Every structure is written in structure tokens, then in C-alpha cells.
Amino acid sequence: MGIIDRIILSIYTLLLIVLALGVIMLSLRLVSLEIIWTSLSYIYGQWEAGLAGLVFLLISLRLFFAGIRPKNRRDTIVHHTEMGNVHISVSAVENLVEKVTRIIRGVRDAKISVVHDEQTGLKISIRASVSPESNVPAVTSEIQQRVKEYIKNTVGIDAVEISIIVENISNDFKPKQRVK
Incomplete structure (x- = not known):
């Protein structure tokens, strides 16, 4: 469940608490029944009340389906071998790709x-900043080739799509992270 759904759920829960307190107060006769009937008679024929009811219905349905819907995104990639299954996390693949791209001259x-889907396979998106003295098509081609080979040799699966977006061509030097 996302952050927006959690905020909506919190507000919705508070409104249900108020409604539950109202029912408790009615059942204990702390609130007069005439007050409730007067309030309900005011709502009768008001299109704004119907709109508010529709909003609450839609929120209820959204929260209901958000709670029962399974997550589509898999956090692991399953590699089938003769001896069994190997689960590789998507973040591990991201770290491998980052390691390969950082050692390429000009990056x-x-x-x-990295996004993995059972039907489409592995999709890798790289947003890179390259140095101005490098040949951008050559650098991007080298990134794609090295990433594809490294993922195939290390993880044992083929990357279906490797897309590269060159975000910046800059002289700004950022020190490369060392792998320990």
C-alpha cells in the first residue's frame, strides 16, 4: 500500500471512529433520537450529500482493492538451475550494473x-553523466555491451532491454565509489 493510500486510510479511519462514537452515544441514549432524525431529514434531497456518499464509496473500494491486491513487482529474480532455484534480488542486480558502469572510461x-517482470524479462534503465571529451555513442554502446555481458556471466540471465539516458555531459568530477 502506497503513502497516498495510507493517508486516505488514516483519514477514513478517523471518520469511522467518529461514526462509531455516534452509534455508541445513540445506543446509550446520550444523544436524542430527534436530533438524528432532524439531521437525516436535512440530508434528504440534497445532491451534495449524495456526492459525499459517492466519494466515501469510491474511497472504500480503493482501500478494499489496495488491501487484497497482490504486489505485481517481484523483488527477486528466480534463476532456474539443475540443482534448484536461485533467487537474486533486484537491488543486487542494480549494484552489479552500477559497478560495471562506473568503471567505464568517460562515465x-x-x-x-532495474525492473523484472515474468512476461517481459529484465529491463535495465541507466541515467548517466558522461565527460565532454568522450564519444557519447561509443560510451553508451560500451555500457550496453558490458552490462549485458556482465549480467549474463554473473547472474546467468539475459537482459532484455538496456536503455541509457545521457542526462548530463559535464566536467564535474564525482569520485567513484570503491567496492570493498
Whole structure:
């Protein structure tokens, strides 16, 4: 459940608490029944009340389906071998791709995003900053080739799509992270 759904759920829960307190007060005769009937007679025929009811219905349905819907995104990649299954986390693949891109000459910085889907396979998106003295098509081609080979040799799966976006061509030097 996302952050927006959690905020909506919190507000919705508070409104249900108020409604529950109202029912408790009615059942204990702390509130007069005439007050409730007067309030309900005011709502009768008001389109704004119907709109508010529709909003609450839609919020209820959204929260209901958000609670029962399974997550589509898999956090692991399953590699089938003769001896059994190997689960590799998507963040591990992102770290491998980052390691490969940072050692390529001409790459200043790289941000990696990896998405794995059962039907489409592995998709890698790289947002890179390159140095101005490098040949951008050659650098991007080398990134794609090295990433594909490294993922195939290390993880044992083929990357279906490797897309590269050159965000910046810059002289700004950011020190490369060392792998310990």
C-alpha cells in the first residue's frame, strides 16, 4: 500500500471512529433520537450529500482493492538451475550494473533502475553523466555491451532491454565509489 493510500486510510479511519462514537452515544441514549432524525431529514434531497456518499464509496473500494491486491513487482529474480532455484534480488542486480558502469572510461555518474517482470524479462534503465571529451555513442554502446555481458556471466540471465539516458555531459568530477 502506497503513502497516498495510507493517508486516505488514516483519514477514513478517523471518520469511522467518529461514526462509531455516534452509534455508541445513540445506543446509550446520550444523544436524542430527534436530533438524528432532524439531521437525516436535512440530508434528504440534497445532491451534495449524495456526492459525499459517492466519494466515501469510491474511497472504500480503493482501500478494499489496495488491501487484497497482490504486489505485481517481484523483488527477486528466480534463476532456474539443475540443482534448484536461485533467487537474486533486484537491488543486487542494480549494484552489479552500477559497478560495471562506473568503471567505464568517460562515465562520470550513473543512476540505475532495474525492473523484472515474468512476461517481459529484465529491463535495465541507466541515467548517466558522461565527460565532454568522450564519444557519447561509443560510451553508451560500451555500457550496453558490458552490462549485458556482465549480467549474463554473473547472474546467468539475459537482459532484455538496456536503455541509457545521457542526462548530463559535464566536467564535474564525482569520485567513484570503491567496492570493498
